[in-house]
Amino acid sequence: xxxxxxxxxxxxxxxxxxxxxxxxxxxxxxxxxxxxxxxxxxxxxxxxxxxxxxxxxxxxxxxxxxxxxxxxxxxxxxxxxxxxxxxxxxxxxxxxxxxxxxxxxxxxxxxxxxxxxxxxxxxxxxxxxxxxxxxxxxxxxxxxxxxxxxxxxxxxxxxxxxxxxxxxxxxxxxxxxxxxxxxxxxxxxxxxxxxxxxxxxxxxxxxxxxxxxxxxxxxxxxxxxxxxxxxxxxxxxxxxxxxxxxxxxxxxxxxxxxxxxxxxxxxxxxxxxxxxxxxxxxxxxxxxxxxxxxxxxxxxxxxxxxxxxxxxxxxxxx
Amino acid sequence: xxxxxxxxxxxxxxxxxxxxxxxxxxxxxxxxxxxxxxxxxxxxxxxxxxxxxxxxxxxxxxxxxxxxxxxxxxxxxxxxxxxxxxxxxxxxxxxxxxxxxxxxxxxxxxxxxxxxxxxxxxxxxxxxxxxxxxxxxxxxxxxxxxxxxxxxxxxxxxxxxxxxxxxxxxxxxxxxxxxxxxxxxxxxxxxxxxxxxxxxxxxxxxxxxxxxxxxxxxxxxxxxxxxxxxxxxxxxxxxxxxxxxxxxxxxxxxxxxxxxxxxxxxxxxxxxxxxxxxxxxxxxxxxxxxxxxxxxxxxxxxxxxxxxxxxxxxxxxxxxxxxxxxxx
Numbered sequence: 001x002x003x004x005x006x007x008x009x010x011x012x013x014x015x016x017x018x019x020x021x022x023x024x025x026x027x028x029x030x031x032x033x034x035x036x037x038x039x040x041x042x043x044x045x046x047x048x049x050x051x052x053x054x055x056x057x058x059x060x061x062x063x064x065x066x067x068x069x070x071x072x073x074x075x076x077x078x079x080x081x082x083x084x085x086x087x088x089x090x091x092x093x094x095x096x097x098x099x100x101x102x103x104x105x106x107x108x109x110x111x112x113x114x115x116x117x118x119x120x121x122x123x124x125x126x127x128x129x130x131x132x133x134x135x136x137x138x139x140x141x142x143x144x145x146x147x148x149x150x151x152x153x154x155x156x157x158x159x160x161x162x163x164x165x166x167x168x169x170x171x172x173x174x175x176x177x178x179x180x181x182x183x184x185x186x187x188x189x190x191x192x193x194x195x196x197x198x199x200x201x202x203x204x205x206x207x208x209x210x211x212x213x214x215x216x217x218x219x220x221x222x223x224x225x226x227x228x229x230x231x232x233x234x235x236x237x238x239x240x241x242x243x244x245x246x247x248x249x250x251x252x253x254x255x256x257x258x259x260x261x262x263x264x265x266x267x268x269x270x271x272x273x274x275x276x277x278x279x280x281x282x283x284x285x286x287x288x289x290x291x292x293x294x295x296x297x298x299x300x301x302x303x304x305x306x307x308x309x310x311x312x313x314x315x316x317x318x
Numbered sequence: 319x320x321x322x323x324x325x326x327x328x329x330x331x332x333x334x335x336x337x338x339x340x341x342x343x344x345x346x347x348x349x350x351x352x353x354x355x356x357x358x359x360x361x362x363x364x365x366x367x368x369x370x371x372x373x374x375x376x377x378x379x380x381x382x383x384x385x386x387x388x389x390x391x392x393x394x395x396x397x398x399x400x401x402x403x404x405x406x407x408x409x410x411x412x413x414x415x416x417x418x419x420x421x422x423x424x425x426x427x428x429x430x431x432x433x434x435x436x437x438x439x440x441x442x443x444x445x446x447x448x449x450x451x452x453x454x455x456x457x458x459x460x461x462x463x464x465x466x467x468x469x470x471x472x473x474x475x476x477x478x479x480x481x482x483x484x485x486x487x488x489x490x491x492x493x494x495x496x497x498x499x500x501x502x503x504x505x506x507x508x509x510x511x512x513x514x515x516x517x518x519x520x521x522x523x524x525x526x527x528x529x530x531x532x533x534x535x536x537x538x539x540x541x542x543x544x545x546x547x548x549x550x551x552x553x554x555x556x557x558x559x560x561x562x563x564x565x566x567x568x569x570x571x572x573x574x575x576x577x578x579x580x581x582x583x584x585x586x587x588x589x590x591x592x593x594x595x596x597x598x599x600x601x602x603x604x605x606x607x608x609x610x611x612x613x614x615x616x617x618x619x620x621x622x623x624x625x626x627x628x629x630x631x632x633x634x635x636x637x638x639x640x641x642x643x644x645x646x
Contacts, residue, residue, distance in 0.1 A: 046510045047481075154598070155366070184365040184537055189581035189592035196591065211511050218583035218592070255512040257540020259584060261563045264544060270519035272464045272486060273512070 009067035042220035092166035096178035098158030109146030156187035333391035361546035417492035423484035434472030482513035571638035
């Protein structure tokens with residue numbers, strides 16, 4: 001059952017300079033996907049690939065220039081005011097930085113209860129507190145955290161609080177923007193386990209934004225590989241990671257940290273690449289691509305039926 | 319002036335440091351000893367709050383201005399204590415003999431000076447050269463860290479550059495005086511994955527080419543696997559295990575080291591749940607007398623309640639602060 005769908009989403013930003021009109025940057029370019037109940041879609045790519053803009057479009061914190069976001073089959077793009085607020089209860093966000101995303105002057109109880117005040121205003125204080133305590137407990141926190149402030153908690157605990165804040169209104173979809181990147185590896189494992197447990201218990205669907213492919217492999221069912229706002233490859237996470245077709249996906253895989261010192265590659269490339277270097281016509285990745293040929297500059301690039309957008313895909317050794 | 323000291327080794331000897339918490343000093347680094355040798359990379363590994371950055375900063379006597387108190391022990395360059403150095407000797411030592419590469423390339427450069435001005439400043443502070451020579455050396459350094467248009471770059475300001483570019487400039491600045499030792503504190507953590515690998519390759523090539531000794535502070539075992547020759551694992555202010563990198567990856571003996579390595583999600587394995595370490599790292603001041611990991615350890619028993627020596631388990635150069643090292 002599809003809970004969230006994106007249809008050809010695009011967003012362009014224009015940054016005006018002090019003296020002149022700035023250049024337009026297409027941050028998200030024709031992105032489509034569907035996400036089913038209980039499933040996880042990972043969105044991967046370098047900084048500047050449009051991952052976070054996509055997240056904000058899905059949350060409708062930004063309005064798309066083109067395309068549509070459907071929640072339970074209903075478009076949220078044109079909703080306003082109370083209708084938008086009602087719909088928004090179903091999709092909640094968890095942010096990367098557990099230090100910046102909690103208000104330092106609000107108690108944990110008030111932070112988590114805020115969503116309830118908006119979405120379930122009929123509840124009285126005792127009922128609210130009961131719900132907050134319950135959701136904190138589901139996230140591995142004691143109810144005695146409620147009168148305390150964010151600075152009294154570690155990064156991992158704060159991220160649990162951030163997840164509790166998102167869950168308290170019983171959403172169907174969580175958009176998680178790099179939820180474990182700022183955490184120590186031992187804490188990261190705890191949070192990933194918590195997310196999996198919550199998904200099993202509540203049938204939550206996740207949009208999981210990450211640059212860490214080992215985390216993605218662990219948690220995702222499907223994935224989108226983004227570069228300069230375009231989806232360059234998509235499919236099941238297993239397929240994309242074990243059998244990548246797009247040279248950019250392979251480049252990301254090659255950049256992963258190694259698991260053992262015996263895997264050191266002393267011939268690794270150390271020359272600087274400009275991450276901003278993208279082509280404005282043809283394949284956006286071709287300036288950084290080892291296998292690019294003349295036709296990559298001319299062809300109109302889009303995802304094909306095999307789930308990749310490359311004229312010269314990698315042929316698997318099998 | 320650069321030959322006052324012997325440069326062969328940089329040693330931390332039984333160092334203890336305290337940090338101010340709630341108005342009083344609490345020990346945060348306990349009796350840490352480390353020996354850095356020319357041509358080798360030592361990884362100092364641990365989670366946030368274990369004292370690894372404090373230890374690294376003590377190598378340059380940084381941190382004193384942030385209220386870190388030096389309680390006991392010493393830092394020795396070629397046998398000479400850096401705590402006995404005069405201000406001018408210390409200025410020469412920092413950057414001249416031991417250079418530091420910080421984690422955050424966005425804040426470590428001064429936004430109001432050009433790249434060229436910042437690199438030539440370092441060169442002229444430490445080497446007796448004129449402006450022209452310093453400029454030439456700066457351009458050569460930028461080439462050496464993989465920057466193609468070095469002379470154009472000299473006139474640019476840091477905010478025009480990406481994180482990876484800035485980190486390369488900081489590496490160039492650290493290498494400017496050809497120091498014998500480099501302290502790198504999470505040098506790739508703030509960078510994009512595709513940039514990380516290239517910076518690692520660059521650092522490793524420069525370190526080997528100049529046969530520098532390096533202390534690499536990190537929480538990332540992937541980076542340890544890529545770069546280190548030796549590893550010291552820290553937990554709650556103490557070194558709990560030390561060995562060569564292959565020993566650590568093949569036969570880690572301390573339960574904490576093993577637990578830390580096991581909770582990494584590995585590519586190609588889709589497990590339902592990851593192994594985790596129960597409980598939390600104790601805060602400074604709450605370490606207790608015995609093994610500091612005991613409360614979280616599956617092997618803990620009565621023996622773990624008394625102080626454990628750093629070499630409680632040992633085999634050659636492999637040491638583990640654990641009485642149950644054989645059970646691992």
